[in-house]
Amino acid sequence: MVALSTKDELKALATQAGEELDGASALEILRWADDQFGPAWAVASSMADAVVPSLAAQVRPGVDILFLDTGYHFAETLGTRDAVAATLPVTVRSITPRQSVAEQDASFGARLYERNPDQCCALRKVMPLRNALADYVAWASGLRRDEAITRAGAKVVEWDEQRGMVKLNPIAAWTQDDVDAYIAANGVLVNPLLSDGYGSVGCWPCTRRIAPGEDARAGRWSGTQKVECGLH
Ligand code: SF4
Numbered sequence: 001m002v003a004l005s006t007k008d009e010l011k012a013l014a015t016q017a018g019e020e021l022d023g024a025s026a027l028e029i030l031r032w033a034d035d036q037f038g039p040a041w042a043v044a045s046s047m048a049d050a051v052v053p054s055l056a057a058q059v060r061p062g063v064d065i066l067f068l069d070t071g072y073h074f075a076e077t078l079g080t081r082d083a084v085a086a087t088l089p090v091t092v093r094s095i096t097p098r099q100s101v102a103e104q105d106a107s108f109g110a111r112l113y114e115r116n117p118d119q120c121c122a123l124r125k126v127m128p129l130r131n132a133l134a135d136y137v138a139w140a141s142g143l144r145r146d147e148a149i150t151r152a153g154a155k156v157v158e159w160d161e162q163r164g165m166v167k168l169n170p171i172a173a174w175t176q177d178d179v180d181a182y183i184a185a186n187g188v189l190v191n192p193l194l195s196d197g198y199g200s201v202g203c204w205p206c207t208r209r210i211a212p213g214e215d216a217r218a219g220r221w222s223g224t225q226k227v228e229c230g231l232h
Contacts, residue, residue: 010137011159014166018155026052026170029156030059033138033168041138041168042066042093044129044231047080048201050189051182052142053090055170061089066132066139069094070124071101072113072203080191087189095132097124113205117221124203125231130163138166141231144179145172147200148217148227176216 013036021029033041042064043056056063067081085092097104104112104123112120133139139160145152151172160167171179183190191201197209199216208219217227 007164010166014157014159017157021156023173024156026055026174027058029168029170030056030140032157033140033166034059037137037166039063040136041140041166042133042136043090043140044068045084045142046201047077047084048142048191048194049179049183050080050084050088051179052140052171053084053088054186054188056140057089063090064136065090065092066129067092067094068125068128069096070203071097072124072205074193074201074204074207076192076196077201080189083189093132095128097128099123111205113203117206117224129231133163133165136165138168139163140168140170142171143169144174146175148215150227 017032021032024032039060041060043052044066045053047067053063053065056065065084069078081092081094084090099107104120108119108123109115112123143151143154145154154169154172156169156172158167158169174182182188193201198207198219199210199214200207200220202220206221208222210216210219221227
């Protein structure tokens with residue numbers, strides 16, 4: 001584990017690793033992170049599937065898995081979270097917003113997600129994750145380049161300017177076929193919503209089933225210009 005001091009040093013390390021590890025396997029990328037940061041890295045998971053948690057657990061058993069418990073999740077997603085906690089050698093941390101849904105309704109009015117989804121995501125996802133990540137030097141997610149145009153340029157290791165920390169995208173280069181093959185070969189847990197017409201897993205007010213041929217993320221904030229919650 002290297003001694004890391006300034007943000008500039010960390011940024012340089014992340015930028016260099018992003019180039020050098022391009023083409024490395026997901027496990028190699030996570031092992032690099034573990035060598036660099038010891039226990040000071042975590043995985044953020046939407047609980048669409050347990051691919052990255054299962055990879056991370058192979059590198060560091062007991063690794064922290066952060067789940068943003070917005071108060072608006074489908075029961076299937078909460079069930080997937082609980083199944084991941086029960087079956088994988090990981091530590092699932094459910095991260096809750098400062099306000100409950102009822103408290104947010106009292107402060108901002110009901111169904112903020114309809115009127116101002118950016119503010120709702122900021123309150124229920126972006127700020128809670130920012131607070132939770134203060135405990136770590138690096139964080140990983142299952143972001144993939146082929147998921148959306150906004151993700152096409154993602155590096156396997158990069159500098160998260162917004163949070164001033166290292167971001168790991170160990171499966172950035174994977175395709176959906178790669179994900180499906182890994183799940184099948186390793187018996188990885190998958191959210192049942194994905195076999196029930198949903199292409200992507202999010203909060204129930206902002207997620208709908210997709211039609212055949214539609215992009216997997218087309219069901220997120222459908223009918224609006226919004227494509228990201230602000231986490232990536
Ligand atoms: Fe709110 Fe929708 Fe964002 Fe969930 S996805 S935090 S309900 S706006």
